[in-house]
Amino acid sequence: MKKIVSIVLILVMVFSLTACGASDDGGGAALQERKWKIGHVRPTETSTDDDVNAFAAELNEASEGNITLEVYPSSQLGNYTVVQERIGIGDIEMQLAPLGTSVDKSMGIASAPYFASTWGEAKALFDMDGVLMTALAEKMEKQNLKLLAPYPKYFGGIALAKEPKNPEDPYESTGIKIRVPGIKSYEKTAQALGFIATPIAFSEAFTSIQTGIVDGAIGSGAEGYYSSFKDVVKYYLPVNDHFEMWFLYMSNDLFNKLSDEEKEIVLTTAKNLESGRWDRAEAEELDYLKKLADEGIVVYEFTDEELATFAKKVREEVWPVIKEDFGEELFNSVVDSIK
Numbered sequence: 001m002k003k004i005v006s007i008v009l010i011l012v013m014v015f016s017l018t019a020c021g022a023s024d025d026g027g028g029a030a031l032q033e034r035k036w037k038i039g040h041v042r043p044t045e046t047s048t049d050d051d052v053n054a055f056a057a058e059l060n061e062a063s064e065g066n067i068t069l070e071v072y073p074s075s076q077l078g079n080y081t082v083v084q085e086r087i088g089i090g091d092i093e094m095q096l097a098p099l100g101t102s103v104d105k106s107m108g109i110a111s112a113p114y115f116a117s118t119w120g121e122a123k124a125l126f127d128m129d130g131v132l133m134t135a136l137a138e139k140m141e142k143q144n145l146k147l148l149a150p151y152p153k154y155f156g157g158i159a160l161a162k163e164p165k166n167p168e169d170p171y172e173s174t175g176i177k178i179r180v181p182g183i184k185s186y187e188k189t190a191q192a193l194g195f196i197a198t199p200i201a202f203s204e205a206f207t208s209i210q211t212g213i214v215d216g217a218i219g220s221g222a223e224g225y226y227s228s229f230k231d232v233v234k235y236y237l238p239v240n241d242h243f244e245m246w247f248l249y250m251s252n253d254l255f256n257k258l259s260d261e262e263k264e265i266v267l268t269t270a271k272n273l274e275s276g277r278w279d280r281a282e283a284e285e286l287d288y289l290k291k292l293a294d295e296g297i298v299v300y301e302f303t304d305e306e307l308a309t310f311a312k313k314v315r316e317e318v319w320p321v322i323k324e325d326f327g328e329e330l331f332n333s334v335v336d337s338i339k
Helices: 002-023 047-062 080-088 105-111 119-125 131-141 184-192 202-210 222-229 252-257 260-294 304-317 319-326 328-338
Strands: 034-040 067-072 094-097 145-160 177-180 196-199 216-221 235-237 243-251
Touching: 034 047, 047 067, 047 094, 047 260, 067 260, 080 094, 080 145, 080 243, 105 131, 105 243, 105 319, 105 328, 119 145, 119 243, 119 260, 119 328, 131 145, 131 328, 145 222, 145 252, 145 260, 177 184, 177 202, 184 196, 184 216, 184 304, 184 319, 202 216, 202 222, 216 222, 222 260, 243 252, 243 260, 304 319, 319 328
Parallel strands: 034 067, 034 094, 177 196, 177 216
Antiparallel strands: 094 243, 145 216, 145 235, 145 243
């Protein structure tokens, strides 16, 4: 009888341990009920908000209803740099946004000028297995962030309230003062393209153009200017000065606790988001160029040769000045990969 009791107790302990292991994050249970928050920076009823909600729906379906994402648009969870830090400490699960550089300014290399001049070059540059994305993934991991996928937005340009003279010739000064983000690469790029650079916060840019403190801005693209500046600018120069790439990422600690099946679901759904975005992004950019024109804004059309001249001048004058900010070794590696 004592032997029987002992055997029964041992079996009970074994089953208990098995049950505990199955309930632990990343344990034996392939799919668990999870409720996460995801933030992004665009308002509702924008393409980005539509994409994030579609991503949430696909993730929920692929996980058989176990993973639920609550979407917070319009930076409702905080400025994207703050949310980035909150994800790093495990306070929020996911975000789709540009990369904040307050912790590591070298991550700003993602928007370095003229790394790409065409959509084909941009897609190659931001390949998940490429030099740049591999480096960014490693840098993000140091902040406890798991990079899931890039999210292409648009090429950058210059919006102006004053008509430029000979905008196709970057070797001739326009004499026009424009707002630049407080980042050296944008300041030097504006100067190389013939403009007078004045660092101003984005939140103050509209009023600064409206009151004539500056007569334009660099740092955004057709979509951004249409959304925020269409009432104060009259000219748009699509000079393709940088490629605006956002990123989908989550808490690295949380990702590591997922089961293999859950990890595969998250990564596959993220890849689908990326693929769909590449299919639509270029057409969306053209659509916003048309929207700017429909508002009465003069949209310049530059030839391939003129765009190549912009790129050549900026690469010669700006790259040597900014490479140390991003890490010279990494900068050179990216440049070598795109030649």
